[in-house]
Amino acid sequence: MKNLKMKAARAEKDLSQGELAEKIGVSRQTIGLMESGKYNPSLQLCLAVCHVLSKTLDELFWQDE
Amino acid sequence: MRWFKQKVKDEWIEQTKNKIYKELYVLVVLLCFFSIVYKETVNPEPFNLPVAELLILAGTGIYYTIRGWQFGIFSAEKEIHDRSSRIPMTAKHFIYTVAGGVGLSLFFGIRSAVVYGEGTSQSVYYFFLTFAGSLMIYIPVMLLLAFIPFIFTRAKNVE
Incomplete structure (x- = not known):
């Protein structure tokens, strides 16, 4: 499932995938895969993304059943 | 933080x-x-x-x-398996290894009967002789092999 919330939060901060990746310290592909829902990230990576995008885990990663 | x-x-x-x-x-x-x-x-x-x-x-x-x-992945796997399966993982290991031992013994028995047996009675005699001999060797060996994962999974469970 695509993570559109993460994509929107990144756009809100006016960051490209590459810039966000650089801030976190991962590759651009990892961010791309997270947004497209093809990669299941660890909690540590999720927290790092939230920290950079100034969002909570709920706001970016919560999915209703 | x-x-x-x-x-x-x-x-x-x-x-x-x-x-x-x-x-x-x-x-x-x-x-x-x-x-x-x-x-x-x-x-x-x-x-x-x-x-x-x-x-x-x-x-x-x-x-x-x-x-x-x-x-501790073996004990974790065992825990997950035993949660959803009626037959415990340890029992399954023992069943598979005994079946493996019987299978090997059958193979050697049939091979012995076909290759060395001359006539029906000798073939049957060779089959049972080799089958019994192989069973005596392979069942304990296979059970010992099955016992190793049992020890490894149990040791971590106790912890």
Whole structure:
């Protein structure tokens, strides 16, 4: 499932995938895969993304059943 | 707050590498297997035993067993399996190994009857003789082999 919330939060901060990746310290592909829902990230990576995008885990990663 | 501010490793790269290593291991096992088959069937030479291949296969197996036990993955697997299955994993291991022992003994018994037996009565005699002898050897050996994972999974459960 695509993570559109993460994509929107990144756009809100006016960051490209590459810039966000650089801030976190991962590759651009990892961010791309997270947004497209093809990669299941660890909690540590999720927290790092939230920290950079100034969002909570709920706001970016919560999915209703 | 501090622990998630530590430097993030690109876990996708790490996981993808691990996936490739896993495939690589399967490739190595297959290469060893085909090398053994080649040395034993296509090009059998005296004193050309597949020692290196067997060492690789046994060594990696032993290493996996020890590391798996250290991390506790066997006891975790057993716990998950036993949660959803009616037959406990330990019982399954014992059933499979006994079946394996019986299967091997049957193979040797039939082989002995076909290759060395002359006439029906001798073939039947050779079959039962080899079958019983093989059972006496393989059942304890296979049970011992089945007992090893049992010990490894149990030890971590106690902890």
